[in-house]
Amino acid sequence: MKKSVFAASTALVLAFAPAVQAQEVTLTLSHWVPPVHTVDTLGMVPWAQSIAEESNGRIQVDIYPAQQLGAAPDHYDMARDGVVDISFINPGYQAGRFPIIAAAELPFLVSNGTSASRALHEWYTQYAEQEMGDVHVCLVHLHEPGTFHATRGPIAGPEDFAGMNVRPPQGTIARLIGNMGASPVQVPVPEMREILSSGGADVTSGPWNSLRLFGVEDIVTHHLDLPLYSVAFVWAINLDVYNNLSDENRAVIDNHCTSEWAERVSTPWAMQEREARPYFVETEGHTMYTPNAEQLAQWQELSQELRAEWATNATAAGLADPAAALADLEARLVAADGAYQP
Template identity: 25%
Template structure:
């Protein structure tokens, strides 16, 4: 007999004693906004689900709802908190009012690879300040995360070669820290979720995007953009899957152990795979005629200088609202310097 955690069955199933749960199969609802075949689902989510099922000898299975079938990206926190889904793709950028400190991993110039950012964020969000200040108050527990390689500027018409070329460009961002980044370079941030970017770009309401390399292909944006910058980190984005805390608390201990072990195993592998995937994607995009334009040394130095103040501006703004942003920044930078989660 199977019990489904989520929807109306959740209350009944989770009310059962642990000894009863251990004798039953558990089916968990998982939802995100990614299109079918998205590389992060292939590299992180599905391997994790398969691993958990294997570690529990088939005792835990998952029903997966991709492509905004249950709700939009911005709704995933609420849907996970309410138990509509058990595990949701909760990107801090899309709920920045609820998880503003997590943007510490999305500031410009902090790291050069996915794994550098991922391992540091994993530590601070599972055991450090973010675990206590963001995940616990929102009644969710982080299961797995990847911090994407540094974002680049993608444009439809002219390439970016100087600070002057950035002036007035309307570029898609995820909000928060990325907005500060573009304003520091005199560009105009246009905040929106990734699934909405194609329509806006095709209509000409934006000049381009701040976007990660592999997602350009996943969302079909490679059919629209013509140029991409190289040589400067314009920030990043956190892809995170979290479980409803109440669901987690009621799981049998052996299931928790299996999930934790699967999470610890997939995190370094997924970020390494993301970094490798970028090399293949770059070649594919070049073959399609998209030009990758290394920024001139003078421009790169000027941009990095202008972006130096973004982290402090971000931290000061949140500190003034009673958030521990400076403390989060110090902890995250310390983890980066130490090589992430050790």
Template identity: 30%
Template sequence: MKRQELWSAVVVCTCIAVCLAFIPSSWAEKPIELTFSVFFPPTHAHAVASMDMAKEIETRSNGRVKITVFPGGTLTKAPAVYAGVVDGISDMGHSVFAYTRGRFPMMEAIDLPFGYPSGKVASRVAYEFYNAMNPKELKDVKVLSIHAHGPSVLAAKKDVNSLDDIKGLKVRCTGLSSKLAEYLGAAPVAMPQNAAYAALQKGVVEGTFCPIETLKGWKQGEVIDHVIESKALGYTTSMFVVMNKKKYEALPEDIQQIFDEVGAEWVEKYGQVWDDADQEGRQFVEELGRNIHGLSAEEEAKWEKAIHPVIEEYQKKVEKKGLPGVQAVKLIQELLAQ
């Protein structure tokens, strides 16, 4: 009897072992759960792009990774997204370098008015610049993706056709675009994008420097009357998707590779989103009946001359800190020429 019981136990154990061997790893393993803080509002094309990025990582991991996205600054506000990732408040974060002014001196170079023709070009240049320079300021996170918008415009409540018109105009801006405002004679008002609508509506600011997509994506076209285009405003605003370094390093190597590959692929995807959104933004303000125009050739030359010192000032400032400002500007110009 004992022998029969022993044999039955052996058979049962063998069956259990065989069954366990055939259970998919995605069933046997508990998913790696991560949080992703995104400053864009949930309906914005870039919030959607970030959600798609998270889904792509989940799909390629065969369910071994689960990412919960918190759009609209619901987990960490726009200026706190980067620090939130470093401190572990969120595992991943998507926001703007310029919202933490002074923390990213090398990445500031990307935002200078080099005359970026499109979001795809600006995003490629920004990502390649990061890879080439490998700045120390980003050593406390794992950089997954970097992107940047296409050329900016001045969206204002009053029409602007000259330097005299913009003089003293209260313009919402961030980072180095505040320097453009100063050199053009405007009054810069540092403010994140998500505060601009109410500020324009209430008259706290009279205009905003932004890519034209913002006028639809953030609905700001509803509270402005004029859109002024100029090569002098051909700056960009670079943005990051980063991950908590310890969380990344704790991932299995094959999962790390998925994050690396998807992050690199999303540089172009984010760039294309910018370009598509710019087209939609232009159409949006046209349908609202807003006045869109450029400057006269004579006035355009004045604006470009007025903002030229911004690049030289940047180089001098970062060189004094022992950072390669001249090299940074040269590299960006070379990448743009490719």
């Protein structure tokens, strides 16, 4: 396949790959965010570089960013069907398809995208084969908690969103939007600027730096100052590719599919998002809305409705005891210092 000039991260990986032996395996890793995104430059590139080093150059990972090989919502099927070897997936882009991992989409669950990612990876590996058995789940992690950003305000309480068109980050928040009396407009984040600038959406969702990265900070100037939700991401490997690796090469990959790597690839991204918030607080023309006690109670009541719905959906998907599973996730988050802090 001809390589795009935009696959700059591939060149970085190759530059660090040891020349001790010729590569025996070349894997394509596809994602849908820009090549300058931190999850690429400080997540995927070091991950691929480490694989090259540990394998003494036997395994090369070529990274294709920005939807070069397929649209964002298609990335699970791309890995499953062998269109790519490894893909970066937002399971929430296909709402209802992966109801177990949707627990990570619930509001008021996590406090960060770093240690919480380690806890989520450890939790979901118990269920990955049940829910995503037609791929090999390598890494599971989160982004720093996000919130809503609007073209107009106020947006402090759920009732403020009534009648608005809102771009959700994943399926659970799409249902929250509907329960607020707003209308979800389902487009992936690479299409966020287009839908906002055209007037097709009044509100978007995301962590803070995503507004600058995707060029919408001049459009959405009203912000709900509440760490409301996160998004789970999965790095999936085509099952045949994984199973056909030599034992030696598979061991290298397994060493890079760990909870430690889940936290490592998510940490630079989380820190960048965290550090971006003061820009919006301090920049003229941007307005922050902090819910009062009554409004916060309304947000939390909606969250409880979503938890009950998650349990129903997870039960239908074959999860034997959703209450125990969610309690286990919350306990792991507390132990990892990654649980939501009121």
